[in-house]
């Protein structure tokens with residue numbers, strides 16, 4: 001029996017993400033929570049003949065507590081998205097409080113759940129959740145993930161296109177490490193499998209496109225929000241990987257997510273030998289298992305250009321992380 005809860009389930013990401021999770025036969029109980037429209041989304045999705053029993057919850061009648069009660073996995077796409085001209089950091093003032101309150105609910109009602117944070121700015125919202133869980137004495141770094149899968153999905157698509165093999169994008173595996181905004185997103189194109197033979201200039205263009213791919217969607221949607229459908233695909237892919245690993249299945253692909261490096265202090269040693277000790281959170285390749293992070297995997301060989309990207313990412317992440325931590329310290 002596996003209970004999955006989506007918080008922000010009526011939103012642009014929440015609805016298709018809930019749909020994709022309903023397709024998974026691993027889930028038997030799908031709880032959809034939002035401040036609006038969740039019962040309607042739940043009623044709609046509940047007619048699909050897959051195993052998960054679907055329920056929708058609103059804030060009234062203790063809806064958040066009921067949605068979270070005994071959840072095995074909680075996926076959080078709640079909050080506001082970007083409009084043209086905004087950075088993810090501009091969302092902090094609204095989304096920080098939303099994510100904090102959800103984290104309090106998790107600490108009280110599903111402290112053992114895997115928690116997948118999609119709400120931006122991920123670089124800061126993950127530390128917010130961690131600080132709340134720490135205050136409540138239930139923080140387990142192996143179970144908290146900032147979802148950066150969309151960056152990995154974009155890297156596969158863009159790089160297979162650049163290699164002239166757009167129909168083979170599923171084959172292309174490119175580690176993307178760091179954080180989830182602008183220059184904190186660090187694709188390790190030199191490690192692309194299969195490898196790609198392009199000029200350094202092209203690598204720099206591709207790196208920039210992966211870092212700022214989200215802006216293409218924000219611009220094209222012209223005020224109607226940011227990536228929702230591709231994000232739902234990526235979020236569902238990562239959530240299902242976490243659940244499959246929890247069920248004991250050996251995964252064929254390596255996922256990356258933004259985690260606290262204490263999730264595996266041994267594995268973290270190799271990572272810090274490359275990135276230094278200035279950031280406690282980083283998106284890293286992970287081996288997932290029954291308890292979440294089983295191992296933080298080595299970053300592999302990083303070339304000089306990528307080393308420069310890492311340096312910039314670490315410099316930005318410091319401020320993003322302390323902003324999240326300070327927000328909880330100053331919250332009552």
Ligand code: NAI
Pocket residue numbers: 007008009010011012013014033034035036077078079080081082091095098117118119120121122147148149150151180225226227228231
């Ligand atoms: P949206 O506005 O379409 O949906 C957000 C939903 O959250 C709405 O249904 C809203 O009612 C709900 N919500 C607001 N306050 C809530 C609360 N206190 N509790 C529960 N639900 C609440 O936004 P969209 O496009 O779905 O984006 C959601 C978040 O995901 C944004 O912060 C966006 O920046 C982020 N995002 C993250 C990505 C990633 O790669 N991690 C990629 C794309 C977006």
